[in-house]
Amino acid sequence: MKALFETDPKRVDKLSFEKSGIYFDFSKTHMDSGLLEDFQKLAHDKGLSDQIKALTTGAIINISEDRPAEHMAERGIGAPTSVENANLLKNRMQGLVQAIDAGALGDIEYIIHLGIGGSALGPELLLQALKLGDEKYETAVISNIDGCALEPVMERFDAHKTMIVIASKSFTTAETFLNARSVIDWMKEQGVADPFGKIVALTAMPEAAVEWGIDESRILPFSPAVGGRYSLWSSIGFSVALTLGIEVFEDLLAGAAAMDQHFKDAPFDQNIPVIAAFCDQYYNQIRDCETRAMFTYDERLRLLPDYLQQLEMESNGKSVMADGKPLDRHSSPIVWGGVGTDAQHAVFQLLHQGTHIVPVEFLAVIEPGHSLAAEHHQGLLLNCFGQAAALMAGNISDDNNRNYPGDRPSVTLLLDDLDGRTLGALLAFYEHRTFANAALLGINPFDQFGVELGKEMANALLSGDSNQMDPSTETLKNRAFPA
Ligand code: F6P
Numbered sequence: 001m002k003a004l005f006e007t008d009p010k011r012v013d014k015l016s017f018e019k020s021g022i023y024f025d026f027s028k029t030h031m032d033s034g035l036l037e038d039f040q041k042l043a044h045d046k047g048l049s050d051q052i053k054a055l056t057t058g059a060i061i062n063i064s065e066d067r068p069a070e071h072m073a074e075r076g077i078g079a080p081t082s083v084e085n086a087n088l089l090k091n092r093m094q095g096l097v098q099a100i101d102a103g104a105l106g107d108i109e110y111i112i113h114l115g116i117g118g119s120a121l122g123p124e125l126l127l128q129a130l131k132l133g134d135e136k137y138e139t140a141v142i143s144n145i146d147g148c149a150l151e152p153v154m155e156r157f158d159a160h161k162t163m164i165v166i167a168s169k170s171f172t173t174a175e176t177f178l179n180a181r182s183v184i185d186w187m188k189e190q191g192v193a194d195p196f197g198k199i200v201a202l203t204a205m206p207e208a209a210v211e212w213g214i215d216e217s218r219i220l221p222f223s224p225a226v227g228g229r230y231s232l233w234s235s236i237g238f239s240v241a242l243t244l245g246i247e248v249f250e251d252l253l254a255g256a257a258a259m260d261q262h263f264k265d266a267p268f269d270q271n272i273p274v275i276a277a278f279c280d281q282y283y284n285q286i287r288d289c290e291t292r293a294m295f296t297y298d299e300r301l302r303l304l305p306d307y308l309q310q311l312e313m314e315s316n317g318k319s320v321m322a323d324g325k326p327l328d329r330h331s332s333p334i335v336w337g338g339v340g341t342d343a344q345h346a347v348f349q350l351l352h353q354g355t356h357i358v359p360v361e362f363l364a365v366i367e368p369g370h371s372l373a374a375e376h377h378q379g380l381l382l383n384c385f386g387q388a389a390a391l392m393a394g395n396i397s398d399d400n401n402r403n404y405p406g407d408r409p410s411v412t413l414l415l416d417d418l419d420g421r422t423l424g425a426l427l428a429f430y431e432h433r434t435f436a437n438a439a440l441l442g443i444n445p446f447d448q449f450g451v452e453l454g455k456e457m458a459n460a461l462l463s464g465d466s467n468q469m470d471p472s473t474e475t476l477k478n479r480a481f482p483a
Helices: 002-007 033-045 048-057 071-075 080-101 121-130 147-156 172-187 206-214 235-244 246-265 272-284 304-316 348-351 374-393 420-441 451-460 471-480
Strands: 015-020 021-024 110-114 140-141 162-167 199-203 220-221 291-297 333-338 359-367 410-415
Touching: 015 140, 015 246, 015 272, 021 272, 021 420, 033 048, 033 272, 033 291, 033 420, 048 199, 048 246, 048 420, 071 080, 071 172, 071 246, 110 172, 110 235, 121 140, 121 206, 121 235, 121 304, 121 420, 140 235, 147 172, 162 172, 162 235, 162 348, 172 451, 199 206, 220 410, 235 246, 246 272, 246 333, 246 420, 272 291, 272 420, 291 374, 304 333, 304 420, 348 374, 359 374, 374 410, 410 420
Parallel strands: 110 140, 110 162, 162 199, 199 220, 291 333, 291 359, 359 410
Antiparallel strands: 015 021, 021 410
C-alpha cells in the first residue's frame, strides 16, 4: 500500500467518495486502477448491471422463494404497484402514530417492542443511534427468549402506561411469542383490563395477527417480499417512528433513497457500494481473508456490527448459488467488530500483529453526540485515524515481539453528523454492498434456509421428541432438566 501511495499522489482523491453526508475512503486498501478495471470486467461478466436493474424494477430476483425483493419500494424504487402499496401502508402507519400520540390507547409512556433478528436489530440500532433523551415514550426492544432481557423491563415500566408492539414478519417466531405472552400475563397481573387492546402488530401475515386476537386497526402489514433483515424501512420501523417522530423516520427513508439512486445510476468505478464489494471480493477471494471487522468510533452506533452480521451473513453465508450449483469459493466473510476505542484495548493486538489479515472498516462521526469537553471527541476520532494509519504503515523492528508488519488494509467511513438522513444512506449503502457481493458470487441474498434446521431440532427437544438426538445432546438435556 505504501508503494501505491508513492506512485500515485492522487490516490486519496481517486479512491475517496462523498455521498449524503458520508465520506468513504478506500485508499488504505490495495485497490488500484488495474484491480478496479479487472473487477469491473468481472461485474460485467456476472451481469451486475442487469441484476441491479432487476432489483430496482421489482423483477423476481429471490428465485428460491419466487418473489422480488421489495425493501427499496419502501423508499420509492421498484414496480409502481409495490411502491404505491408501500406508500399506502406507510400512510396507515403514520395515522396510527398520530392516533397513539393523541391518546387513542390511553396514557402511554412505555413501549415494549418484541421481535428478533431483523424485527429487532434495525429498530434497536435506530433508537440507540438517534434518540436524544427527551422523547415522549421510553421504548425497550426485547428480542431474547432469556427472561433476563424482559424481567428488568417489567420491573421498570408501569404496566398501565405500557403498550406492546409485536414485530414479526412471519408472525410465528417462538421467542417473540413467548415474550408476548409473558408481557400480556404481567399486564393482567398488574390489573390492566384489556392488554390485547394495547397491542400493535407489525407483520407480513396480517391474517395470523387477527387470529391471534389483535384488532385489525392495530395491525400494520408490510409486503412478504420485504426480507426480515431489510425490513426496518417498512412498518417494522413503527416503534422508531412513534418514539423518535415520523419526521425522523421520513428522513431515514429519504437518506436511503438518495443512496438507492446512486447505486442505481453511478458507473461502477464511481459506485460506492460496488467499489466496497470489489474490495470485499479482493480480500475474501484473492487474499483469502475469511473475516472482516468493523469498528464504530461512536457509542451511538454500537449495535451496527451486530446489524451488519445479520445483513451480510444471513444474506451471503451460503454454499449454493442462485442456479442451484455449489459455490466454489468463499461466501460472505465472517463479519465481526466492536466499538472504538474500547476494542483497541482488547482485540487490536491480533489486527496489528496476528497471522490473520483482517480487512477493517472504521466508522466515525465528525459532529459529537455529547456536550463534554472537545478532547473527548478529538481523542475518539484521532484514535480512529491513528489505528488505520498504524495498520497500513507498520513498523519494522529487529525485535520480533515489537515488529509490526503493516500493509494491513482498512476503509474509513466518516459521517458529517448522525441524523436520520445520514443513517438511512449508510444502511442503504450496506444493503447494496451486500447485494453487489451476492451478484459477484452468483448467490441469492434474499433467502435464509440455513436457519431452519436448528429451529427444528430445538422444537424437537422442547416437545420431548428427542429420539433422533445424539448422545451428547441427550446428556446435556438430562443434566439441565433431570427427569
Ligand atoms: O430465523 C431467522 C429469521 O427468520 C430472520 O430472517 C428474521 O429477521 C428473524 O428470524 C425474525 O423473524 P420474524 O420477523 O418472522 O419473527
